[in-house]
Amino acid sequence: MKISARNVLKGKVKAIVHGEVNSEITIELPGGAELVSMITRASADHLALKKGRKVMAVIKASNVMLATE
Amino acid sequence: MKISARNVLKGKVKAIVHGEVNSEITIELPGGAELVSMITRASADHLALKKGRKVMAVIKASNVMLATE
Amino acid sequence: MKISARNVLKGKVKAIVHGEVNSEITIELPGGAELVSMITRASADHLALKKGRKVMAVIKASNVMLATE
Amino acid sequence: MKISARNVLKGKVKAIVHGEVNSEITIELPGGAELVSMITRASADHLALKKGRKVMAVIKASNVMLATE
Amino acid sequence: MKISARNVLKGKVKAIVHGEVNSEITIELPGGAELVSMITRASADHLALKKGRKVMAVIKASNVMLATE
Amino acid sequence: MKISARNVLKGKVKAIVHGEVNSEITIELPGGAELVSMITRASADHLALKKGRKVMAVIKASNVMLATE
Structure with missing residues (x-):
């Protein structure tokens, strides 16, 4: 399956x-950063x-906000 | 500002x-992965x-889907 | 690929x-109903x-609202 | 009420x-397909x-992703 | 129509x-605050x-984030 | 922090x-209107x-729908 969502990040489950x-x-993403998902x-x-x-x-691109310090 | 969104990833703008x-x-995220945002x-x-x-x-946690191969 | 999004509807492209x-x-969905997607x-x-x-x-389940008449 | 969301599909509640x-x-949609909603x-x-x-x-159009096999 | 979205705010169009x-x-909301919508x-x-x-x-409740200063 | 989300409304917590x-x-927003958030x-x-x-x-602009009576 090929999906329109622009963001696909590989990782492994750290906690449920x-x-x-x-x-x-x-x-847990490679390098140690974490992502939390609610499904x-x-x-x-x-x-x-x-x-x-x-x-x-x-993650669909329209669901990614940006922020600056 | 402290925000409820669970996912905050540092990077730098690669293209607009x-x-x-x-x-x-x-x-561009550290390590070279990319994220696309539509704002x-x-x-x-x-x-x-x-x-x-x-x-x-x-990125709000409820906007992160998961997939397996 | 198996995805966490609960709603997967088959159809074919009618207009772009x-x-x-x-x-x-x-x-266009089978039966004639239509869905519009913005990507x-x-x-x-x-x-x-x-x-x-x-x-x-x-479509992720948390993005499906319900309405009654 | 007339809403900007482009997708309005009629059905009936199958399970809660x-x-x-x-x-x-x-x-349950007409024809038997199902949609899951989290509200x-x-x-x-x-x-x-x-x-x-x-x-x-x-369903808002910007929340409909597309995929191909 | 009665909708599951928890947030319905009355206002009038200020700009398109x-x-x-x-x-x-x-x-423009009563009192002068503004909301921006992309449809x-x-x-x-x-x-x-x-x-x-x-x-x-x-606005669906799951699309409202919270922040503190 | 400065965020791309276009809608930032000040209020205070009324119920959890x-x-x-x-x-x-x-x-509770100033003036008495309410917003519900799911985080x-x-x-x-x-x-x-x-x-x-x-x-x-x-609230991101793409998550604000509009309706007319």
Whole structure:
């Protein structure tokens, strides 16, 4: 599958916290930076996410804001 | 300012393409990975974005999807 | 690729309108309903979208609102 | 009310799973396809959603990604 | 129509800038604060937006971030 | 920090409801209007949100829809 989302970052699952309908997944990127993702719990189950699993973070360009100091 | 968005990644502006109301900004992260951001042209002007400027990419956790191969 | 986004709808491209940095793509779903998507022009090019091409619309559950009459 | 969101799909509620602050609503579209929506639990209550209720799924064009195989 | 989006703010159109596929609409809220909205140009046309027209800004709760100083 | 998000509204926290991974925060704007925000519980903790605390609601222009009656 080739997706229109412009941002696809490889990483691996560092932590998972399940709520009742949503799950918070922390991804570790190469180099040590982290990304936090909130997806449905059903998706977390469907992707069989668990600590250490390789995943890609997928982010649409219109959801990336920019900031300066 | 401290923001609720969980993901703040430091980088610098690599390329800017202006449309009439939106601008596409490519950010280079440390290590060479890239992020693409679509913001209003007025914001790009307001932040005085230009090639080489240090910026932070700010992404709400609920806008980060995950994928597996 | 298996993605966390819960909604994947098959259709085909019915119309494309390019702006300078974004493109509006109209998708026809089986049965005749339509979906409109706004993606970066670079993505439209990268996916080689053109009238009649089979595509999938991908929508994160947190971006689906509900309404009643 | 007439809304700027370009995508309004009619369906009916197939399933509801409540979390503490969010609710996951599965909608059945005519023809049998399904859409999953994540809204606040307060909204699910406010709209009096229940199995079988007719609803519309409302999706902004900028939240529709596209993918090809 | 009753919508799940939790935030509906009344205002009137203060300014419109059209791009080729998107339009930037500035809304003046009672009291003088402003909101900026980016919608498709086709939606701006469909809603017949023009300076002075009464409109409502509709925002899903999951798209509202918070910040502290 | 200067952010690309075009909409920054000052208010104060009126109510907080915590779920396991997300928190719903109600903000009171000057004049009495309210905004509801859904953020991660970790963010609510990180910002030390509590009733009466001054906050800013931050909303990207592409997440503001418009509606007419």
